[in-house]
Amino acid sequence: MYLDCTIGAGGHSQAILKRIVPGGKLLGIDRDGEMLNLAKERLKNYRKNLELIQENFANLEKIIPGKERFDGVLYDLGLSILQIQKKERGFSFSVDGPLDMRMDRQQKLTAEQIVNEASKEELCQILREYGEEYYAERIATAIIKERKFSPISTTFQLKRVIAHTVPKRRKRIHPATKTFQALRIAINRELEALEESLPKAINLLKKRGRIAVISFHSLEDRITKHTFQKFAQSKSIKIITRSPVVPAQMERCINPHSRSAKLRVAEKL
Ligand SMILES: C[S@@+](CC[C@H](N)C(=O)[O-])C[C@H]1O[C@@H](n2cnc3c(N)ncnc32)[C@H](O)[C@@H]1O
The missing domain is CATH 1.10.150.170 (Putative methyltransferase TM0872, insert domain)
Structure with missing residues (x-):
């Protein structure tokens, strides 16, 4: 069982689902209903293996009561390029739109x-x-x-x-x-959401389950690093990436949006 806390348009989830069918299951979360619709369409062939929920990942305990059930949890933080490009969402200064910037439009x-x-x-x-x-x-x-x-x-x-x-x-x-x-x-209270969510996600991992966090902002990376260090000190997890994995020169050229990405991974003990 896998948990994608930021399913977006479903790219990462699709890659995971390909590897876990027919028996495996994936739960996908996103705050943005429009992104969930895109994920639903993209992943329609995996309906039996997939559950989608519109929620803030800060509320993991409400979405998933109980503990220790996931083999893997993924966070790919920030925004999807599809959200940024939509002028009516107001995220980007490259297109003229209302100053909105809400991920969850019910907020x-x-x-x-x-x-x-x-x-x-x-x-x-x-x-x-x-x-x-x-x-x-x-x-x-x-x-x-x-x-x-x-x-x-x-x-x-x-x-x-x-x-x-x-x-x-x-x-x-x-x-x-x-x-x-x-x-x-x-x-969007993005840093608070991450700070609240990471400890809950670690608690939801099975023994040897892994958590992977891709961040695009130094403050997000700092929260991830410190949370992992704290749980590693109490021997709840082992840190797999001593320093964060960053995109190679080639990837940065092909996909300039990846230039500030940092990946950290830890494993439940
Ligand atoms: C970078 S995109 C993810 C892209 C995805 N990995 C893919 O392959 O398409 C980040 C997504 O996380 C969602 N998101 C950001 N913060 C969130 C939060 N606190 N709770 C739930 N979803 C969140 C955004 O709405 C966005 O769709």
Whole structure:
């Protein structure tokens, strides 16, 4: 029995299912109902082996009562490119759309609310903590100034405010990159969800079962590393990847989105 906590469009799950049919089962979770529909379509030939649930992986104990039943648990964190490209989801500054950024569209809080209602101090804290944005204060001040004239309600509006505020970076990344990332992490409480979920997932592993976490952000990787270390100290798990596995040069060229990926794996003792 396998658990994919971030099934997305089902690519990883498909690879797992191919190896575990006919007897094996996979439970796939995603917060985003649209992604679950894509997974359902892609994995329709595995209906008998598959169960899909729309939930936040922070709530594993609610989804899976009891313990010790999985041979493998996978997290492939962040967003799917399919979510990022959809302009109506508001995740990307490359397309003009509403400032939304909710993974679960039933959630009330949107990016628009934070951008237009948070205090300067709150905005600064989000940009510093989740975006590691050097120009946090400047950007927060510019947002407050802009919203006095009119609410900031689209991705392009916010991108413009940031582009006018932040000096062009020497590196290749756009000046709005870190702000968008920070807002997304804050709205979806991504780090809190991971922190709550990992210990529960480890407890759900059978003896010799493995947990694999692919992260794209240094703070996510730090949470994974520290959780694994804590459980390794109490001899609950053995860490398989002493340092994280990162994509090779070739993979980074073929798939630039993979450039910040880090994989950590541990095994239940
Ligand atoms: C990088 S994508 C996964 C792609 C997937 N591995 C595939 O092969 O298609 C990450 C997915 O995790 C989901 N997700 C992120 N945080 C989540 C959470 N806390 N609970 C449940 N799903 C989450 C996102 O909605 C997204 O669909």
